[in-house]
Amino acid sequence: MEQTFEPVIGLEIHLQLNTASKMFCSCKNAAGSTPNTNICPLCTGQLGVLPTLNKEAVKLGIKAGLALKANINEISVFARKNYFYPDLPKGYQISQDLHPIISHGYIEVEDKAGNTKKIGITRAHLEEDAGKSMHGGDCSLIDFNRSGVPLLEIVSEPDMRSPQEAYNYLTNLKKMMAWLDISNCDMEKGELRVDVNLSLRPVGTEKFGTRIEIKNLNSFKAVKDALTYEIERQTKLLNEGGKVLQQTMLWDDAKGQTLVMRSKETAQEYRYFPEPDLPPLQVTQAEIEEVKNAMPLLPNEQKKVYMDTLGLNAYDAGLVTQERAIKDYFETVLKEGVQAKAAVNWIFSDLAGKLKAANLEILQSPVSAKDLAFLIKQIEGGKISSKIAKEVFAKAFDTKESIKKLLESSGASQVNDEAQLEVWAKAAIAANPKAASEVKAGNAKAIGALVGPVMKVSKGKANPALLNKILNRLIKG
Ligand code: ADP
Ligand code: MG
Ligand code: ZN
Numbered sequence: 001m002e003q004t005f006e007p008v009i010g011l012e013i014h015l016q017l018n019t020a021s022k023m024f025c026s027c028k029n030a031a032g033s034t035p036n037t038n039i040c041p042l043c044t045g046q047l048g049v050l051p052t053l054n055k056e057a058v059k060l061g062i063k064a065g066l067a068l069k070a071n072i073n074e075i076s077v078f079a080r081k082n083y084f085y086p087d088l089p090k091g092y093q094i095s096q097d098l099h100p101i102i103s104h105g106y107i108e109v110e111d112k113a114g115n116t117k118k119i120g121i122t123r124a125h126l127e128e129d130a131g132k133s134m135h136g137g138d139c140s141l142i143d144f145n146r147s148g149v150p151l152l153e154i155v156s157e158p159d160m161r162s163p164q165e166a167y168n169y170l171t172n173l174k175k176m177m178a179w180l181d182i183s184n185c186d187m188e189k190g191e192l193r194v195d196v197n198l199s200l201r202p203v204g205t206e207k208f209g210t211r212i213e214i215k216n217l218n219s220f221k222a223v224k225d226a227l228t229y230e231i232e233r234q235t236k237l238l239n240e241g242g243k244v245l246q247q248t249m250l251w252d253d254a255k256g257q258t259l260v261m262r263s264k265e266t267a268q269e270y271r272y273f274p275e276p277d278l279p280p281l282q283v284t285q286a287e288i289e290e291v292k293n294a295m296p297l298l299p300n301e302q303k304k305v306y307m308d309t310l311g312l313n314a315y316d317a318g319l320v321t322q323e324r325a326i327k328d329y330f331e332t333v334l335k336e337g338v339q340a341k342a343a344v345n346w347i348f349s350d351l352a353g354k355l356k357a358a359n360l361e362i363l364q365s366p367v368s369a370k371d372l373a374f375l376i377k378q379i380e381g382g383k384i385s386s387k388i389a390k391e392v393f394a395k396a397f398d399t400k401e402s403i404k405k406l407l408e409s410s411g412a413s414q415v416n417d418e419a420q421l422e423v424w425a426k427a428a429i430a431a432n433p434k435a436a437s438e439v440k441a442g443n444a445k446a447i448g449a450l451v452g453p454v455m456k457v458s459k460g461k462a463n464p465a466l467l468n469k470i471l472n473r474l475i476k477g
Contacts, residue, residue, distance in 0.1 A: 002239050005200035007231050008208055009166050010158035011223075013173065014151050015183040016129070016191040017060045022148040023128040024051030024094065029150065031132075032189065035143035043148035045089025050277050053078075057150040060182045061101050061126050062283065062291045064152055067176050067298060068121045070105025072288050076125070078275040083268055087131035087142050095153075097272040100125035101281065102154075107176075108300075109168040111161070119169050120157030126281075127151050152182070158197065158208065163227035170194065170220045179299050179324045187219055194223055200234050200244070210244040214258060217251050226251040230258055302327065310340040319348055325362045329369045336373030339380065346376055350390060354397045367396050371403040378407065384414050387460045414463045418470065421462060424454040425470045439475050447471055 019029050025042040042049040065072040077099040080092040105121035131147035133140055154173070160166045174192060178185045185192040194217050199209040212230065217223050234244050246264035251257075297305060299321045306317040320330040326347070333343040347362075351372065355365060375393060378384045384392070384407070396403050415421065428450045429436045438446035450471055454462050 004203045005209075005231075005235050005238060006203045007161060007163075007227070008158045008199045008201060008211075009160035009163075009227065010197040011156045011160070011166060011169065012195040012197070013154045013156075013170075014193040015064075015154065015177055015185065017057050017150040017152055018181055018183055019054055019056040019060065019150050021054060021056075023054050023057055023126070023150040025148055027148065031129075031146040031149055033145055035141070035145060037145065039144045039147070044144050045091075045147075051094065051275075053278060053281065054150060057126060058101070058281065058283065059287075059291055060150075061124070061152055062288055063180055063295060064124060064154070064177065064182050065102040065105065066288075066292055066295060067180055067182075068102065068105030068107060068124065068154070070102045070121055070124070072283055073099065073101055073103060074283055074285075075099065076101040076281045076283070078126075078278045078281065079272045080275050081127075081270045081272055083270060085130065085133075086140070087133045087144075087147070089131070089144070089147065093128060093130060094275055094278070095127035095272075096125035099280075101283065107156075107169060107172055109160075109165060109172055111165055117159075117165075119159045119165075122155045122157050124152055124154040127153060158199075163224040163231070166196070166227060167220055167224045170223060174220075175299055175322070180295065181324070193217075194220075196223055196227060198227060198230055198234075200231065200238065210246050212244065212246065213248045214251050215248065215261065218253065222251055222253050225253075225256065226258060229256065233258070306340070310334075312340055312344065316341070316344045320344060323362070329362050329365070332369035333373045333376070336370060336377065338373045338376045342376050342380065343373075346372055346393075350393050351397075354394065358397075365397075366400045367393065367403070371396065375403045375407075382414065382416070382463055382465060385460055385462075385464060388414075415458055415461045416463045416466060418466065421454075421467050421470050422474070424457055424462065425450070425467065425474055427457075428453045429471070429474060436475050439472070 016031070017029075021027060022029050022038075022043055025040050027040050027043055028038040030038055042051065062072050076096055078094050079097040081095045081097070082092040084091055100123040102124035103122070105124070106118040107121065108116050109119055111117040129146050129149040129151050131142050131144040133142050156169065160169060174185045177183050183191055187193075196214040196217060197211050198214070199211040201207060201209045214226050214230065217226060230249075237244060248261045248263075249258040250261050252259055296302070303314070303317040303321040306312045306320065307314060310317075312320075319326075321327055330343055330347060333347070334340060351362075351365065351367065355362060372393070375389055379386050379389050392403060392406050395401070396406055399406075431453065432449055435446045435449040439450070447468065451464070451467060454467055
């Protein structure tokens, strides 16, 4: 009989920290610049230079620790991780081994059953990035811009039980880290990198099986696909009486399969030892407090506040707390005195649609939050219909013109002139006396047949509320 296995998953994540300069020198933290323009004797590994720790990187580490509900360790120790690679000019990477700055935290994710589950964070430590080798033609080139860029490595407990849970963990982590400006988390730029650890065990048993590690994953979807592939492969292997070997693998996204990179027998021994050129890192309670006080609410906390104070439902509150930039845009619209629900509707229908079609982020929106607020207020004040507002919005987005200017020049405002509305209403009643008598008999819905023609003749500009009132007065006397 086929046995069923339960996947056990743990993730290691590297985040490039959003600092101005590198981890141990004053070079610009800009890995994507023209190759080898942000380098100095220190980050190219020359002799006789000493590292100086970047305070900002430490603050971002503390912030991450607070977001992960973890211990921020008052003393942590930098250590040398020794290995040879052409893009690592010192022959070692400065990292933290036995004493990381962060330990014992968690992230909440949704599990299969839709319940909230805590995924443990074992540790998070500060380290420096290596340079970048580029191979092409008959030579290899090295760019040291990335050498010494500050990283935070976040290691989870083996607490995830499905590819979807791993996906949810990554999504939540990224959302939080980007929200707090700890990292830009752009996977395409290598600002967020994921290594996956997986083992299987028979359902109902405790003991972990043999673990494999998958590297080179370039999207969260790739993580999910690679895990799904490996779970299937290992299940089949185990059911055929085979054994899983402890291996490091690569994911080939194009082929949709894993490849063996190396087996554990040839795994590296890093010969860690404390970095003699840096004293132990000391973090005081006052420093932790300072970071804490400057921290905004986390996405989940902000979501709850919006539900409680603005009366938004969970779905809408979730929408506006997806990203920091969306939240900022939303709050600017609110500040202008617009109803929360109307703001959400506009941001996630018209604005989101236009942004998506133009492949833009909300930060690049041609219509500013203030302009959108002005437009919504015109509708709320009964000055224009929502149909016209949508047209004006689209035009403002496409032409980058201000909403105010477009409204003025198009004469788009609503017809509130009662005399004019009455002329149109009388004509509509005369053309459709049947609808009028139905309204009179109490069928309120029948009024639609009279509103329609007036809207048509007024090109959508008749003030709907006023028109309704006038029609009712004319019919019911
Ligand atoms: P290494 O330094 O060799 O990568 P670690 O002990 O630091 O090893 O573990 C790295 C990751 O592997 C962690 O995220 C951990 O949760 C995960 N892990 C450890 N054991 C297992 C296992 N049996 N199955 C799945 N994941 C595991
Ligand atoms: Mg590992
Ligand atoms: Zn430098």
